[in-house]
Amino acid sequence: MRKSAFELHEKSAKHKKTRQSFETSKKITDTFKKSASEPSASLFSVIQDFLRENNIDIRNCIGLGTDGAYNVSGEVNSVFSRFREMNPSIKFVKCTCHSLALCCEKAFKVLPSNLEYLISEIPRxxxxxxxxxxxxxxxxxxxxxxxxxxxxxxxxxxxxxLVRGKSINIILKQWEELQAYFYSVVDKKYQARMIRDMLRDEVNKFYLTFALPFVQNFESLNAAFQASNPDPSKLFEELEELRMFLLQRVYKDPHERKHLWAPTDEKLGEKFEFDLKRSKLLPEKKLEIQRRCHDFLIEAINQIDKRIDNTTMKMKYIKHLSPKNCLSQMKPRFTNEDLPFVQLAKDENFDILKVANQWEQLSMKTNWREEFPNSDIPTDPVEFWAKVHEYKNACAENCYRELATIALNSYCIPLSTAFVERVFSHVTNVKTKARNRLSTSSLEAILRIRSHMFVHDICCQKFKVTDKMIRLFTNAAIYKTDSSSHTGTEINPQPSTSSAQASPAFVPTLSEENEVCSFDEILSIVF
Structure with a gap:
């Protein structure tokens, strides 16, 4: 969810590119807001108040990215539905990383449940x-x-x-060694005997051999969507390729989804089929394995259809906005079918015929090689369209302004919320059982610092503490409690049951040099 910075700020192409990637002003935009509860009305109210505080009109928001929880993504009575009421043109994209992980997880559950036990209990x-x-x-x-x-x-x-595929791969590589080990310790624990019996059953190995390449395909694409600055056009092309790859394994006509392949038609993977043929299992058992694997593929396709919606799949058309394609003579016409981003113009007086004319003239009237240093047109689409946005003709008019605004806004649409999901891991790492009394404000400060340093690619070894930070870190700020105030009063300690009485804590009076020492201000420091 980002406000269009390209209509408000026009300093340089470099600055436009930076703002497109992360921010609309020189502030940390990965912010954490408190919510009293989880219902959609409460969450939407928090977001709306935050936008008002920063003078951002909700109608200027381009995209909203969330996970698949109903209270934020449902069609009725959700955060998204409330956004849509106030901004009908907003693009909604469920976190693709989250969706891909769930597709893989649900499909894997079609296979025997003891496989999940095996790949989790061996590492444990x-x-x-x-x-x-x-x-x-x-x-x-x-x-x-x-x-x-x-x-x-x-x-x-x-x-x-991104762990399931790696875990399966390591277990398969060391299958024989694991068998030998658990045979040697089988008398020590019942759990070891269970794992030994599963390793001895070659059916489990066949299932894992089948599942490995498909799980790795899901996780490879998931990792690409989690990248810091990926190419959206290539990402959604790869997503479409994964979907077609699965369809070809299930249907003889993958485009129309007609005529299913039989489980015995050897469409389940070369290594899997080769190993299964060589095994001495009964034909009935082999057929059962093939049917379960076939059901895995069908479930994976159904999950993709369910979780990757049409709005997300339409993002593949963003490939036409790359410099190579938009300057080609073979580019598609500017229609809502070929380029479904017209509503991103964010202009009540938008003229589609004018923008279509700009689209046609883009590769005909202007020699773009002369507009870039060394006559080299950049491959980065954001850098290219930032230059197009600034271009002026002989009459000093921004003749491609409307078209460039649509293109730049298209690249502002959030692809995933992987960064937000990583925050949960940070919370787990910071607030451990040994540090379970860490205050919420301290935890929030640590998360802000980590987020800021990650976004701006700052290493803690090179980070320099400013004088303002040092001035703000006073006793009154660091040891602030709800029951005390910054008035320089003494805090009476509770009576101690030990022989040695604790010294009373004392909060010093603030000096004029250090009048600002609020912990909230420490958290809002702009580095």
Missing amino acids: WFSVSALRRDEFKNIFATMNEGKEQYEKFVTPSTTRW
Whole structure:
């Protein structure tokens, strides 16, 4: 959700590019707002108040990105529905990273449930004991004669979207070594006996061998969407390729979705089919495995259709806005079917015929090589369109202004909320069981600092503390409590039951040099 900065600020192409990527003003825009409850009305009220505080008209917001929770993404009585009432042209995109992770997770549940147990319990078995890890390393070194390197196991988690495929891959690589290890410790614990029996059953290995390439495809695309500055056109092309890849494995006619392949038609993966043919399982058991794997693919397709909506899939048309395509003579016509971003003009007097004319003249009337240093047209679409936005003809008119505004606003649409999801991991890392009394204000300050340094690519080793920061860190600010005020009064301690009485805490009076020491101001420092 971002306000269009291109209509308000026109300093330089570089500044436009920076603002498009992260911000609309020189402030930290990854902000954390408190909400009394989770209902949509409460959340929307918090967002609306924040926009008012920053003088941002909600009608200028271009896109809204959330996860798939109904209170924020539902069609009725949600945060999105309230935004749509006030801004009908807003683009809504569910977090693609979250959706891809859920698609993979739901499809994996079609396979036998003991697979989930196997890939989670094996890493957990070794994570609690260094002795167990050493024993396995010795067995691994003996069986491989030191030629291969032992790989550490990774525990899958619902909040870690890129781990499941890696966990399956490591287990499959070390399958024989794991069998040997759990045979040696089977007498020690019942859990070890269960894992041994699962490893001994080759059916489980067939299922994991089948699932691995498909899970890796989902996670590879998920990682691409989590990148800091990805190319949206390529991302959504890859998303469409993944969908077609799955359809081709299920349907003989993937475009019309007609005529299903039979589970025995060898469309489930070459390695899987090769290993299954060589096995000595009964034909009935082989057919059962193939049917379960076929159901996995069907469920994956259904989940993509359910969670990746049409608005998200239309983002693939943004590829036509790349410099290479928009300057081509073979570019599509400027229509709402080929370029569904017309509503991003954000202008009540928008003239589609005028913009269509600008689109046609873009590659015909202007030699863009002369407008860039060294006659080199940039491949970065934001840099290119920022220059187009500034271009003036012989009459000193911005002859491509409306078209460039649509293009730049298109690149402002949020692709995912992966950064927000990472905040949950930061909270878990910062507020551990040993630090469970860490105050909310301190936690918020740590999250702000981490977010700011990540967004601006600042390393803590090179960070320099300013004089203002040092002046603000006073006792009154650091040890502020709800029951005390900044008046220089003594805080009476509670009676101590120990023999040594605690010294009373004292908050000093503020001097004129240090009149501003509010903890809230410390949190709002603009670095």
